[in-house]
Amino acid sequence: MTATQAPPVARQGIGDRVAAVLPVLREHARRVDADATFPTAPLDALRHSGLMGLLVPTAHGGLGGGLDDLVRVAAELSGECLSTGMIWAMHCQQVAALAVHAGPELRADLLPRLAAGQVYVASVTSEKVKGGHLLSAHAPLRREGDRVHLERDAPIVTGGSNADGFLITMKDSDTAQPADVSLVYADRAQLTVRHAEGFSWDPMGMRGTHSGPLQLSGVVPESAIVGGAGGxxxxxxxxxxxxxxxxxxxxxxxxxxxxxxxxxxxxxxxxxxxxxxxxxxxxxxxxxxxxxxxxxxxxxxxxxxxxxxxxxxxxxxxxxxxxxxxxxxxxxxxxxxxxxxxxxxxxxxxxxxxxxxxxxxxxxxxxxxxxxxxxxxxxxxxxxxxxxxxxxxxxx
Ligand SMILES: Cc1cc2nc3c(=O)[nH]c(=O)nc-3n(C[C@H](O)[C@H](O)[C@H](O)COP(=O)(O)OP(=O)(O)OC[C@H]3O[C@@H](n4cnc5c(N)ncnc54)[C@H](O)[C@@H]3O)c2cc1C
Missing domain, CATH: 1.20.140.10 (Butyryl-CoA Dehydrogenase, subunit A, domain 3)
Incomplete structure (x- = not known):
């Protein structure tokens, strides 16, 4: 194989995959900052590269990477475009939580889709009432048989407009304490996703993360709770x-x-x-x-x-x-x-x-x-x- 012939994506090492996406990030970094728009082309390149499944175990079709790989890839991507680097890194944080703590039903359904780059997952932990405090939540889950209803304000969600799925912290029930937090996965198709009225995203920096406010509501099965109720x-x-x-x-x-x-x-x-x-x-x-x-x-x-x-x-x-x-x-x-x-x-x-x-x-x-x-x-x-x-x- 000559230097100009890249190996097929499925056989590439992590370094080759990163090398393939860096020029795309470089090309778009200035524009996503100037326009405060989500880096769609860089994310597409990351989806195609297999890197969206870096932390998915190989048994589920992922690259089976570890934290050392996460560190190196995050640093390389962010050297070109910090917005894209953070979008990817936060997605990997969600993937890690799912790979380790999701139950068998959710793992079987979701991990192969994550590995294939079909699902970009956004993170919803901040909430208006409590600001950034991670280990509490105020919006409650409501149960109906084996279904759980959620309704959540999300004041700042990186990539929320473009995400295919969301990992959301919720108070476990109406009567639970705010410290009794459940982590819930929802595909975008399971939710109604609304932008706040008059929404605009015009921050000082990290403009490409497009981290605007959302209102999320929907119904998911009990198996979508990651790490168990209140876990x-x-x-x-x-x-x-x-x-x-x-x-x-x-x-x-x-x-x-x-x-x-x-x-x-x-x-x-x-x-x-x-x-x-x-x-x-x-x-x-x-x-x-x-x-x-x-x-x-x-x-x-x-x-x-x-x-x-x-x-x-x-x-x-x-x-x-x-x-x-x-x-x-x-x-x-x-x-x-x-x-x-x-x-x-x-x-x-x-x-x-x-x-x-x-x-x-x-x-x-x-x-x-x-x-x-x-x-x-x-x-x-x-x-x-x-x-x-x-x-x-x-x-x-
Ligand atoms: C670029 C970007 C992307 C983000 N993406 C997401 C996302 O995808 N999903 C998401 O859920 N959130 C996201 N966030 C939100 C982020 O994680 C924080 O929760 C949020 O920035 C905190 O907002 P805050 O400063 O209003 O609240 P707080 O963290 O509540 O802080 C408010 C003020 O109180 C001070 N303060 C708070 N606690 C203490 C304390 N114990 N002692 C002393 N002072 C204190 C702080 O210094 C600050 O001045 C993002 C933020 C940024 C900047």
Missing amino acids: FREVALRTFVPVGHIAWASCWLGAARGALRAVLELVRSPAGRKQFDLDSDLLRARLARVRLDLDTTAALIAQVVRDTGLAPDPEAPDVQLRLNGLKVHAAERSFAVVDALVEVVGLRHGYLRDAPLPLERMFRDLRSASLNYANDRLLGANGALVLVDRGVGLAL
Whole structure:
């Protein structure tokens, strides 16, 4: 086989699949940001590549990938387009929850469709009454025989207009406590999906995620409850939160790495060497700090991947501290990296919207990272855990 002949999709390795989709993300990144539209062509490329089924076990037709694969793919995709990277990564977070916790009926029906790229799954956890708080829900499920009715406001749903399915947190019943949360899967065809009146999506960054508000209502079988009635806490602790934090951190790190790659290409080019003094102590110190931020974030991701694979007790304070800390650290440092790179290359290359380098877009995109599950919320939880972990259990 020559270098120009790609192997058939079914026989490609994960790296080949990623290489095939990156040019599509590159081509569309600027336009989906400018127009705040969903990246339809990049998602189609991802569906065709098999990567939508990265975490689906091979027995169900998926690629059977692990968290290491998730990290690498999320980072590569996000280096080209953070909106598309996050859309894909959040889909994988939903797939992981389904692959591990769904009952046999739902697994048999859904996993082959996920593996084939037919179903893109959006996430519904935020709710108007409670904001981002993950482990509570207010809208109740209502049961009728073996059917469950749901009616849910969803103030911010990434890719909600384009999703083929939804994983939704609901209070388990009218009389249950808000902490009694069930996770429910619904195909789009099982729901009535309505946009809020006068809906528009015009945020500062992450514009391609098209994360508008939805109203969802419909009826699903009891077997659509993932992890059992009231079982979301266990799903969240074992799978949903670890995979989510690892996936988001990898996306943000990948975007920041993409920014450094672009800057290095510029400053080392013949034209760049005329404009930038590569012997400058200030420039070198700035680049050294940027690289340190990327390396420490990558190291923390690797440790949390290890924790997730090994931890017999996902509630152990040191495991929780690193997991929450990863989300906070990656959000802060990836944004700081792009901020520092804007200083390195200056106004013409770093601040103008039509500059060839994507720093201005990445800066706006990464500003969302601390808000996408509020850092303040996680720091509050970690502060309490620091007081409990008197032995200060570091990963040494
Ligand atoms: C690009 C993007 C995509 C998203 N996609 C989705 C999606 O697909 N599905 C979905 O369900 N949600 C999604 N979200 C929502 C996200 O997960 C958060 O739930 C949401 O951004 C939180 O909104 P909030 O800041 O209003 O609420 P909160 O997290 O409730 O925070 C409100 C304010 O209170 C502060 N605060 C909250 N708790 C504490 C605390 N304990 N201590 C101190 N201060 C605190 C926060 O710092 C913040 O200032 C997305 C968000 C973004 C930015």
